[in-house]
Amino acid sequence: MVSALPDFPWDRLVPYKKLAESHPDGIVDLSVGTPVDPVPDVVRKALANASNSPGYPTTHGTDTVRRAAAGWLHRQHGVAVDPVDVLPTIGSKELVAWLPTLLGVGSGDRVVFPELAYPTYDVGARLAGASPYATDGLVSLGPERVPLVWVNSPSNPTGRVLGVPHLRKVVDWAREHGAVVASDECYIGLGFEEQPVSVLHPEVCGGSHDGLLAVHSLSKRSNLAGYRAAFVTGDPALIRRLLEVRKHAGMMVPAPVQAAMAAALGDDEHADRQRDLYAARRAALRPLLEAAGWTIEHSTAGLYLWATNGTGCWDQVRWLAERGILVAPGDFYGEAGKNHVRIGVTATDERIAAAAGRLQ
Secondary structure (H helix, E strand, O other): OOOOOOOOHHHHHHHHHHHHHOOOOOOEEOOOOOOOOOOOHHHHHHHHHOOOOOOOOOOOOOHHHHHHHHHHHHHHHOOOOOHHHEEEEEOHHHHHHHHHHHOOOOOOOEEEEOOOOOOHHHHHHHHOOOEEEEOOOHHHHOOOOOOEEEEEOOOOOOOOOOOHHHHHHHHHHHHHHOOEEEEEOOOOOOEOOOOOOOOOOHHHHOOOOOOEEEEEEOOOOOOOHHHOEEEEEEOHHHHHHHHHHHHHHOOOOOHHHHHHHHHHHOOOHHHHHHHHHHHHHHHHHHHHHHHOOOEEEOOOEOOEEEEEOOOOHHHHHHHHHOOOEEOEEHHHHOHHHOOOEEEEOOOOHHHHHHHHHHHO
16 A cells, blocks of 8 residues: 655745746746756767667667677776676656666665655655664664665765765675665766765675666756656576666666667767766855855756855745745755755756855
8 A cells, every 4th residue: 555645745845936037137947856968969960870670679779889888897996897787767757756666675674764865765655554764773673674765875965975885884784684775876977076975886886786776867968857768787587676666667768868868878979078067056055055154065067056154945946046046955855954954966067156246
């Protein structure tokens, strides 16, 4: 039975968005991490060339896209996977939401995720009829059987990076307790002050992917949020299980999107340029926030600045909205975020400059 779902958090931000929109120079929306820069030409050409695709795509994806994903992981992140163990998904959010169900997690089970976390981990547990459990300390669970543990590095919302020793401890604990570790690595290519590492890296997992899944997205790396382009890889047995269920459920990435994914994963140049854009926007915004009284915590990678001026998160949201800047309140991501705000750096250079001027 599906547990009661929480209210959609972003609906609570609507009045503050209207307030920010009333600014004479318009809103600077830093609340949602949606890409605003163009889709790379190499990707658009691949999509167009594959547009005459009248037949059904396969759930497992083409050999081309699976090889491209495996090649990117090895080339950029030191992770070796067999292309057969790559499974395209319809964006990463749908996988996060449905993974507990796809793995057979259900009533009486706990799904574990970080204390500060993207809300969909909680929603996914509820959709499966399981109990969501937010904690940063696995030892508090004692000997209890836990079927699924989420980690997220770099973190959304905090930008915190989990190092090799931390991830290795999570993997060791999960293997001792028979849990699957699902690692949301959607921001892995956006390390600024620290370089993130995959849970599938041999230094973390000891060369075995047993019990491990890594989720990757092209939304931020390649500006493909509108394409819904992502993939999951890891434990071959788990991938086969997910593939079988997804085939029955008709979860298929459109063939032209698969072609676009392959092109994007095979080209690092556009991703490097995009990363440099985000780095420049962070560099422009961060010191002005600090000068205006905010402390930036973690935020060593990813697309967000996790900030506090010591007041409640909604007071901070209002203060910024009065100056035409919209940000996300920290309590969207858990009770531990009640004194923080999440500030995205995905606005255009012009809008980032506008925000900077208002902060000054």
